[in-house]
Amino acid sequence: MFDMNPLNLPDAQLQQLIMLFVAGALGFIIGYLSRQSDIRHLEGDLASTERELDDCHRVPKPSVVGASNEEAIVLNRIRSRAKEIDFSRIGYASATEADDLKVIVGIGPFLEKKLHAAGIYTFQQIANLNRDDVDKVNDVIEFFPGRIHRDDWVGQAARLAKQQ
Structure with a gap:
């Protein structure tokens, strides 16, 4: 009476195979639904980014007065990447507050335009x-x-800022 082992039943292996198949099928279904949710989310992000990109292309690029076509292309490229700089740490300034950066050794007129x-x-x-x-x-x-x-x-900029 106490020697009953469920693995000794004639259909125990079949029951185990059925449970294994059901577990695999449930795992596949859950994974598929999860992946579809991720895909829908990423497609929404892509559509949003494409709309932002289209908006950027519609905005007229400011031209630089007195600059050659190549200079304007470089300056527009720099202007588009300016958001990568951490201005919350270094501070914000505008063209009306501009210092003569060419005073710093190593900065020439075109480099000053790039910095601006x-x-x-x-x-x-x-x-x-x-x-x-x-x-x-x-x-x-x-x-x-x-x-x-x-x-x-x-170092040069720190000394010049103190002199002002």
Whole structure:
């Protein structure tokens, strides 16, 4: 009476196979529904991004006065990437507050235009840059890697900001 083992029943293996099949089918169905939900969510994000991209293409690009066509293309490209810079940390400024950035050794007229296109107008903004910010600005303005560090823009800008 106490020797009853359910695995010794004649159809025990069949019951186990049926349970295995049901578990596999349920796993497949749940995974499929979950994946379909993810796909619908990603398609919605894609449609939203495509609408934003279309809106960006409709906005007329500001032309730069006195710049050649190639300069305008570069400056517009920099202007479009300016949002990558952390202005909440380095500070915001406008063209009306602009310092003469060409005073900093290593910054010429075109580089100053590039910095302005990126939203950097003042010595204080450059002085507030940390190492990561310098690398990001270097990338955005398409300048020689490491040149900002070598020319010590941050140190020069800090001294010039104190003199003002």
